[in-house]
Amino acid sequence: xxxxxxxxxxxxxxxxxxxxxxxxxxxxxxxxxxxxxxxxxxxxxxxxxxxxxxxxxxxxxxxxxxxxxxxxxxxxxxxxxxxxxxxxxxxxxxxxxxxxxxxxxxxxxxxxxxxxxxxxxxxxxxxxxxxxxxxxxxxxxxxxxxxxxxxxxxxxxxxxxxxxxxxxxxxxxxxxxxxxxxxxxxxxxxxxxxxxxxxxxxxxxxxxxxxxxxxxxxxxxxxxxxxxxxxxxxxxxxxxxxxxxxxxxxxxxxxxxxxxxxxxxxxxxxxxxxxxxxxxxxxxxxxxxxxxxxxxxxxxxxxxxxxxxxxxxxxxxxxxxxxxxxxxxxxxxxxxxxxxxxx
Amino acid sequence: xxxxxxxxxxxxxxxxxxxxxxxxxxxxxxxxxxxxxxxxxxxxxxxxxxxxxxxxxxxxxxxxxxxxxxxxxxxxxxxxxxxxxxxxxxxxxxxxxxxxxxxxxxxxxxxxxxxxxxxxxxxxxxxxxxxxxxxxxxxxxxxxxxxxxxxxxxxxxxxxxxxxxxxxxxxxxxxxxxxxxxxxxxxxxxxxxxxxxxxxxxxxxxxxxxxxxxxxxxxxxxxxxxxxxxxxxxxxxxxxxxxxxxxxxxxxxxxxxxxxxxxxxxxxxxxxxxxxxxxxxxxxxxxxxxxxxxxxxxxxxxxxxxxxxxxxxxxxxxxxxxxxxxxxxxxxxxxxxxxxxxx
DNA sequence: CATATTCCAGAGAGCGCTCTCACCCGATTC
DNA sequence: GAATCGGGTGAGAGCGCTCTCTGGAATATG
Numbered sequence: 001x002x003x004x005x006x007x008x009x010x011x012x013x014x015x016x017x018x019x020x021x022x023x024x025x026x027x028x029x030x031x032x033x034x035x036x037x038x039x040x041x042x043x044x045x046x047x048x049x050x051x052x053x054x055x056x057x058x059x060x061x062x063x064x065x066x067x068x069x070x071x072x073x074x075x076x077x078x079x080x081x082x083x084x085x086x087x088x089x090x091x092x093x094x095x096x097x098x099x100x101x102x103x104x105x106x107x108x109x110x111x112x113x114x115x116x117x118x119x120x121x122x123x124x125x126x127x128x129x130x131x132x133x134x135x136x137x138x139x140x141x142x143x144x145x146x147x148x149x150x151x152x153x154x155x156x157x158x159x160x161x162x163x164x165x166x167x168x169x170x171x172x173x174x175x176x177x178x179x180x181x182x183x184x185x186x187x188x189x190x191x192x193x194x195x196x197x198x199x200x201x202x203x204x205x206x207x208x209x210x211x212x213x214x215x216x217x218x219x220x221x222x223x224x225x226x227x228x229x230x231x232x233x234x235x236x237x238x239x240x241x242x243x244x245x246x247x248x249x250x251x252x253x254x255x256x257x258x259x260x261x262x263x264x265x266x267x268x269x270x271x272x273x274x275x276x277x278x279x280x281x282x283x284x285x286x287x288x289x290x291x292x293x294x295x296x297x298x299x300x301x302x303x304x305x306x307x308x309x310x311x312x313x314x315x316x317x318x319x320x321x322x323x324x325x326x327x328x329x330x331x332x333x334x335x336x337x338x339x340x341x342x343x
Numbered sequence: 344x345x346x347x348x349x350x351x352x353x354x355x356x357x358x359x360x361x362x363x364x365x366x367x368x369x370x371x372x373x374x375x376x377x378x379x380x381x382x383x384x385x386x387x388x389x390x391x392x393x394x395x396x397x398x399x400x401x402x403x404x405x406x407x408x409x410x411x412x413x414x415x416x417x418x419x420x421x422x423x424x425x426x427x428x429x430x431x432x433x434x435x436x437x438x439x440x441x442x443x444x445x446x447x448x449x450x451x452x453x454x455x456x457x458x459x460x461x462x463x464x465x466x467x468x469x470x471x472x473x474x475x476x477x478x479x480x481x482x483x484x485x486x487x488x489x490x491x492x493x494x495x496x497x498x499x500x501x502x503x504x505x506x507x508x509x510x511x512x513x514x515x516x517x518x519x520x521x522x523x524x525x526x527x528x529x530x531x532x533x534x535x536x537x538x539x540x541x542x543x544x545x546x547x548x549x550x551x552x553x554x555x556x557x558x559x560x561x562x563x564x565x566x567x568x569x570x571x572x573x574x575x576x577x578x579x580x581x582x583x584x585x586x587x588x589x590x591x592x593x594x595x596x597x598x599x600x601x602x603x604x605x606x607x608x609x610x611x612x613x614x615x616x617x618x619x620x621x622x623x624x625x626x627x628x629x630x631x632x633x634x635x636x637x638x639x640x641x642x643x644x645x646x647x648x649x650x651x652x653x654x655x656x657x658x659x660x661x662x663x664x665x666x667x668x669x670x671x672x673x674x675x676x677x678x679x680x681x682x683x684x685x686x
Numbered sequence: 687c688a689t690a691t692t693c694c695a696g697a698g699a700g701c702g703c704t705c706t707c708a709c710c711c712g713a714t715t716c
Numbered sequence: 717g718a719a720t721c722g723g724g725t726g727a728g729a730g731c732g733c734t735c736t737c738t739g740g741a742a743t744a745t746g
Binding site: 013056058059060061062063065066071073076092093096097100101104107109110111112113114124127128130131132133155156236237240266269272291292295297 | 356399401402403404405406408409414416419435436439440443444447450452453454455456457467470471473474475476498499579580583609612615634635638640
């Protein structure tokens, strides 16, 4: 007793009532001050503020949410496999950082949720999000035709997806134009005289994987050439493996478009081990423009996508939805081909 | 009206009262069923459950928290620079994954918070955590003498740090014995005949950086050799840079201990560019045993630390604290020297 | 058959906060 | 000087839930 600054165990945290009492005002007035209402006389305001200070008062969010119906937090839902796949590259971290930066600016919280590839954890997320625990959700890196976005949306939770939604759905998303970006990359290879251009595609249950392969295919078709495809899962290892396969399938290939920088780096390694020089024998183009792309040997030509911005925009969109605004169903951010030495 | 499955906008979500009414029981009984109490007659139980189903009822967490004083969520606090530093390697993701797995198992939520290197965001985190929004906090990758853990702890929030706490503090932590692990790594180099062993140290405002350097120093001292140190920041680039420096300082060095795999990989690159063969001319040992360590050229000898387990244990400890248990102030997980080809 | 014991359901009191509404009092107006 | 106005404050009703406490019915006991 006596020292108000002593350790407070959960139960006896000061309430607004305590503050009001100490300041000699009503709870209502104390609330006004805490929430920054203007219509409070300055000297009363000061009394309340010093009571807050003295008691170390912090508003109880649960109580506040209960009446305001807002929680000031947003869920970021990622599939568990995503964290595994992306453990190889900074994609995951960058998205988180983007979302985080944007939310922080408006003093909202980020609740991170991992879900396994369908199964019980889906229910968990659904229950949580619809349980009024968050004001909205950003879902990223879905595999296959995940019903989660649609389900949440239908339950009244504002949802934005990061990456094109595979199934027919009214859930808005932000993404880059993967198809077009891939086409540009492949065209660059073709334009610089490459004839046998292969691709290391991403996983075919993710829109980024599908769309980049589609872009490759259409560019090849346009120039009347045959496709040569190996599929990876965006990781370095899978890139190396895919590259060896491709080399086996067509020893004369002279270019590769990899659907991620990590796979491109794997490919670089496999090519080196196979005695091919890059770019002399084989040109390589990646996708992402991760930090490490400028340090590979040789530095990687790649398609830059603004990953952090993708996160930011997703956050911004979901906040707008939560605010009752109508938002664009599709938001595409620009990509850019960054030419370095590998192609 | 009519269709209970229509889109529910935030405001008109069904309440427990609605469920009770529809099932023809009291709110208390409905609550019992929802919370899995056993003392409810089966036929009543069924009635309630089907009412829940029909209405699509989901408990309001804010209301629940308000009375139970629990939120069933745990904050994971990371410094913003961490996400930047670790964007180069999967450390960040692995910790998150570990924590996430452990929390999921007991149906708790993970709230991720980034804080800048001191400043306003510190207050934000403090306010949030003490605002009753979480049952506990895990703080990881602190820089310098961050007062946050101590502050939260003093405010009554259960806190566990991931990584040794730099300042004198009563906040418990989980970590590996960095000092000892580094010593083992360096001794391995010495034992295999290396004479001029340099180190690429981690940032000297983080305990992992400090302790690994200390381990290196003591191993060198024990064998009567002079230290040769360059400091990096755990990233690949800084590793490459540090390696060139070291090579400039002592062209005859024959081994390097890098305080992270990412820096070791950078060093490998720098050595290659300087025309040194690994391990023939220079032996390299890393730290972490990240996935990519087995794919470097040559495969990296390194100190394995169980990063995901570190996250898991931190989560487990903070949950125990939140449950009122007393926990060990220090928990060290084992490391292991993984010998591959680089040393 | 009366009484004690058990079991289950309902009533009701809050948890800490926000927000509407009524009220008071000093300033303005006729 | 009475009526009007308006800024500033307090009273009080909930938000949706949990949990204790009470009461009634069903079962076991003397």
